[in-house]
Amino acid sequence: MSISGSPFDDIVVGAGAAGVPLAVRLSEDPARRVALVEAGPHYPAPADMPQDLLTANIMSMSAHDWQFSARAVTGRAIRFPRGKVVGGSSAVGGTVALRGIPDDFDEWAAGGNPQWSWEKVLPYYRVMEDDLDFGGEFHGSGGPIPIRRFPVEEMTPVQQAFLEVCTAHGFPWVEDHNHPYATGVGPMPSNRRDPTVRISTAMGYLPAVRGRQNLTILPGALVQRVLIRDGRAYGVELVDGARTEQITARRVILAAGTIGSPAILLRSGIGPAEDVRRLGLDVRADLPGVGEGLNDHPRTGVFMTPRPGAENFGEPVGQTVLRTTAPGSAETNDMHYYMVNGFDLTQQFPDLRQIAGGDRIFGVMVVDQRPHARGRLTLTSTDPHEHPRIDLNYLSDERDYRTFTDGVRLAWELANADPIRKRGDHFVLIDESTLDSEEGMRAYLRATVDSTYHPVGTVRMGPATDPAAVVDQYGAVHGIQALHVADASIMPSHVRANTNLTSIMIGERAAALLGQR
Numbered sequence: 207m208s209i210s211g212s213p214f215d216d217i218v219v220g221a222g223a224a225g226v227p228l229a230v231r232l233s234e235d236p237a238r239r240v241a242l243v244e245a246g247p248h249y250p251a252p253a254d255m256p257q258d259l260l261t262a263n264i265m266s267m268s269a270h271d272w273q274f275s276a277r278a279v280t281g282r283a284i285r286f287p288r289g290k291v292v293g294g295s296s297a298v299g300g301t302v303a304l305r306g307i308p309d310d311f312d313e314w315a316a317g318g319n320p321q322w323s324w325e326k327v328l329p330y331y332r333v334m335e336d337d338l339d340f341g342g343e344f345h346g347s348g349g350p351i352p353i354r355r356f357p358v359e360e361m362t363p364v365q366q367a368f369l370e371v372c373t374a375h376g377f378p379w380v381e382d383h384n385h386p387y388a389t390g391v392g393p394m395p396s397n398r399r400d401p402t403v404r405i406s407t408a409m410g411y412l413p414a415v416r417g418r419q420n421l422t423i424l425p426g427a428l429v430q431r432v433l434i435r436d437g438r439a440y441g442v443e444l445v446d447g448a449r450t451e452q453i454t455a456r457r458v459i460l461a462a463g464t465i466g467s468p469a470i471l472l473r474s475g476i477g478p479a480e481d482v483r484r485l486g487l488d489v490r491a492d493l494p495g496v497g498e499g500l501n502d503h504p505r506t507g508v509f510m511t512p513r514p515g516a517e518n519f520g521e522p523v524g525q526t527v528l529r530t531t532a533p534g535s536a537e538t539n540d541m542h543y544y545m546v547n548g549f550d551l552t553q554q555f556p557d558l559r560q561i562a563g564g565d566r567i568f569g570v571m572v573v574d575q576r577p578h579a580r581g582r583l584t585l586t587s588t589d590p591h592e593h594p595r596i597d598l599n600y601l602s603d604e605r606d607y608r609t610f611t612d613g614v615r616l617a618w619e620l621a622n623a624d625p626i627r628k629r630g631d632h633f634v635l636i637d638e639s640t641l642d643s644e645e646g647m648r649a650y651l652r653a654t655v656d657s658t659y660h661p662v663g664t665v666r667m668g669p670a671t672d673p674a675a676v677v678d679q680y681g682a683v684h685g686i687q688a689l690h691v692a693d694a695s696i697m698p699s700h701v702r703a704n705t706n707l708t709s710i711m712i713g714e715r716a717a718a719l720l721g722q723r
């Protein structure tokens with residue numbers, strides 16, 4: 207890397223969903239020199255892009271992955287994928303392209319972050335997208351990320367059956383799930399231009415800026431820590447085997463994600479004082495919120511093995527979604543139900559393989575969008591190659607049990623409707639008696655609850671008066687000068703949506719706020 211002696215204005219750490227748009231927008235000012243540092247590889251030429259990053263219908267969960275595991279509930283560890291490549295998790299994901307809803311952002315604003323109200327974020331959801339189906343005041347056109355909805359004729363028969371069953375159940379039909387006030391069932395929006403190719407931030411944003419002289423992309427560079435002198439960040443330290451290298455800048459912006467950003471902060475002496483000291487480091491800023499408040503959308507569902515002829519191998523994981531409100535809840539759209547065409551048990555949920563008696567299952571997946579349980583991320587070492595300890599702590603709040611119990615009951619009804627049920631052979635781990643018994647349901651939930659890969663909240667945004675806040679509404683780390691964070695980790699509360707589009711929006715919005723500074 208020919209970077210020694212060449213200070214930058216901004217170093218963006220992590221080229222993921224947020225980091226790529228952030229670096230691209232900041233470098234629109236030709237006078238600003240921006241470095242985008244990424245631990246994973248970079249494939250600038252479309253012809254070199256590996257197939258696992260292109261194939262939208264299959265999530266890439268090993269070739270470009272950090273290989274983390276996490277504790278889901280006491281005694282149960284699960285795989286916890288995170289993308290490790292330029293494009294980050296946006297390059298490996300399921301391409302569900304849903305936005306948060308106005309209430310989500312009005313809650314952020316009410317928590318002391320008025321720069322993130324719905325009114326303030328909508329323009330940045332719009333600027334990132336090229337909506338191929340809808341226009342008007344809520345949608346963007348000509349942006350780097352194409353959004354299309356699966357047309358009914360592209361859907362598998364079981365997806366069409368799901369639409370039919372949900373509408374027969376009385377759920378409203380939704381043509382456009384990214385209309386801010388939509389609720390009900392309809393086709394899934396997806397970040398693809400054609401039916402099978404995933405468009406990550408790397409593919410959407412970077413080709414147009416390849417010749418940009420003031421944007422330097424540094425792949426294969428693992429950031430150990432932020433360099434801090436007299437309370438001010440002035441660069442980062444990279445490790446490459448036994449070699450370390452330092453690059454300097456006027457400002458450092460972490461966009462390493464909900465796992466990567468708090469880990470870098472802790473290795474830099476920023477976090478709960480006790481945790482930092484336990485690592486043998488000096489405390490640069492005592493911020494109890496670092497790693498705390500981890501919040502992820504947990505999922506479970508009702509799954510069956512497919513009948514011969516009803517398998518949907520190679521099809522998108524899902525093509526439809528039902529967004530609705532849990533019984534008794536005051537929070538709109540806090541439950542999502544996905545008709546899953548198929549999970550490959552060799553890749554996901556391997557402990558179900560033997561129970562299912564096969565490698566494939568399909569069914570109705572239930573995702574709690576507003577779980578109350580909070581987890582925690584901690585480090586046991588300052589070595590950046592050592593994985594952090596990720597404790598998701600699902601179901602630790604009794605309210606989450608209740609929400610899921612109702613959710614599984616609805617999923618059971620939907621899955622048992624004839625147009626869906628007739629495509630399955632046998633249910634996996636669940637039958638009528640599970641639903642009838644409180645203990646049976648609790649055991650089922652503990653055995654099946656898993657991640658939707660949407661962790662947020664480990665570097666929460668909020669005013670300095672909030673003891674849990676780590677950054678202010680401009681992403682500035684409390685108590686340290688010239689150090690910012692802008693990625694999914696800063697979300698102060700969860701959005702009722704999959705997190706890719708919101709993370710891209712955070713990158714866009716942060717660039718607008720930081721570009722003025």
Ligand SMILES: Cc1cc2nc3c(=O)[nH]c(=O)nc-3n(C[C@H](O)[C@H](O)[C@H](O)COP(=O)(O)OP(=O)(O)OC[C@H]3O[C@@H](n4cnc5c(N)ncnc54)[C@H](O)[C@@H]3O)c2cc1C
Nearest residue numbers: 220222223224294295299300301302429463466694704706
């Ligand atoms: C398998 C999978 C499927 C998903 N499917 C969907 C979906 O269908 N729809 C949806 O909306 N969301 C989905 N998500 C979630 C979504 O992709 C993430 O919420 C989003 O990408 C988060 O953006 P981010 O910028 O915070 O982090 P990321 O996109 O993860 O980017 C962080 C980047 O920082 C890099 N990094 C981390 N630590 C360091 C370090 N020390 N040094 C240098 N670089 C570092 C990482 O390699 C990575 O490239 C999925 C996620 C996964 C993992």
